[in-house]
Amino acid sequence: MMLFLILAFTFLSAGLSAPLTSDCDTLTQQVEIPSRDPLLGVWTFALESTDIPGSKLLLKMFVENVWGKVFPANESDSIFVFQVQKILGRCFSITSKLTLVNNTLHTEHPLSASEVLLRTSCSDCILLLSNTTLGESTYRTMQLLTRRPKLTSAEIDEFKRQAACLNLPPPAILTANKGFCPDSSASKDTETTDLTSVLSQANPEYMKILDKLLSSQSGIKMIVDSMRNQK
Structure with missing residues (x-):
């Protein structure tokens, strides 16, 4: 499971939201990100497939929902x-x-990552590969x-085929029916804990330890036990 983020985008072209075939070249086709403007707004994280060991189990057991808000930086390309x-x-x-930069989104904090946009038949969704x-x-x-509260069965099946084409595991489905957390910018009395500084300033050795924990059954069990003790 990643406690980091990744964002959003809306297709402006009808061609980008056309129905896809079962061909892997089409299903995994990268599309152009014309500007930052279509990225802006509020998004719900609906599906995730990752090769981080243990991620799906941790998401299913502990994460209720995820949403994100994208807003402009001072620089026109950020x-x-x-x-x-x-x-x-x-x-x-x-x-x-x-x-x-060159049709790819880059970030260094709180973790180093690069993201591209893939094609999807969902007209009000974005599909990101990072x-x-x-x-x-x-x-x-x-x-x-997505901007919608719920996906269709066809959209979920399409995502599963795309994950298979990329040799990624079956996805975790994030529910959106348990009440979303508040926007911390909207209230001084928020109960939201900001982890940005903690992750950005984390000792690199800690990240190596976390990587090793996620890569072993005993490490995943240790994380699960620790999370359960937080209830």
């Missing part, structure tokens, strides 16, 4: 992403800055974000 996750009834947020460095490893994650 954006800020504010992501909020509800974990065991508590709210945690992370803010990151991404820069668009490479994120954790410790000494680089992991791939594919996420489907």
Whole structure:
């Protein structure tokens, strides 16, 4: 499971939201990000497939929902992403800055990552494929974000086929019916814990340890036991 973020985008072209075939070249086709403007707004994280070991189990057990808000930075080619996750009834947020270079979004904090946009038949969704460095490893994650509260069965099946084409595991489905966390910018009395500084200033050795924990059954069990004790 990643406690980091990744963001959003709306297709402006009808061609980008055309029905897809079962052909992997089409299903995994990268599309152009014309500007930052279509990225702006509020998004719900609906589906995630990642090769981070243990991620799906941890998401299923502890993460209730995730939403994000994208807003412009001072530079015309950059954006800020504010992501909020509800974990065991508590709210945690992370803010990151991404820069668009050669059709790829890049960020260094709180983790080093690059993201591209893939084609999807969902007209009000975005499909992101990211490479994120954790410790000494680089992991791939594919996420489907939407402006709607619920996806169709066909859209979920399409995502599963796309994950299979990329040799990624079956996705975790994030529910959106347990009440979203508040926007910390909207209230001084928020119960949201901001993890941005904690992750950005984390000792690199800690990230290496976390990487090793996520890569072993005993490490995942240790994380699960620790999370259960937080209830």
